[in-house]
Amino acid sequence: MAQHYLRTFRPFTLEEVKKSLLVIGDLTGNCAACNALGINAYETKACPECGAVFKYIASRRLESHPSERFRLARRLAEKRPDLILIDYQDYQKAAGDKAARDFFSV
Numbered sequence: 001m002a003q004h005y006l007r008t009f010r011p012f013t014l015e016e017v018k019k020s021l022l023v024i025g026d027l028t029g030n031c032a033a034c035n036a037l038g039i040n041a042y043e044t045k046a047c048p049e050c051g052a053v054f055k056y057i058a059s060r061r062l063e064s065h066p067s068e069r070f071r072l073a074r075r076l077a078e079k080r081p082d083l084i085l086i087d088y089q090d091y092q093k094a095a096g097d098k099a100a101r102d103f104f105s106v
């Protein structure tokens with residue numbers, strides 16, 4: 001039977017996600033924990049710079065190429081079944097909200 005990709009919403013702790021998040025750009029990925037660049041998103045299990053073991057993956061292309069969204073999701077699910085695909089915009093928004101909260105609570 002054909003499979004479809006449907007987005008789900010689950011609660012995450014932002015700090016936990018950031019420690020194990022690989023963000024993919026157009027060609028390579030970067031580590032959300034230390035911002036190391038040039039990571040091969042399809043093969044790298046842990047960040048070569050800080051050693052973070054990746055558990056989550058987010059793609060900038062899902063935002064910039066919405067028509068490719070589900071093709072990209074399928075490719076990532078096939079290449080990285082070990083990683084949980086999260087929505088980059090959701091992550092960015094949560095990180096921005098947290099930064100603002102931290103700033104104003106000082």
Ligand SMILES: [Zn+2]
Nearest residue numbers: 031034047050
């Ligand atoms: Zn890193």
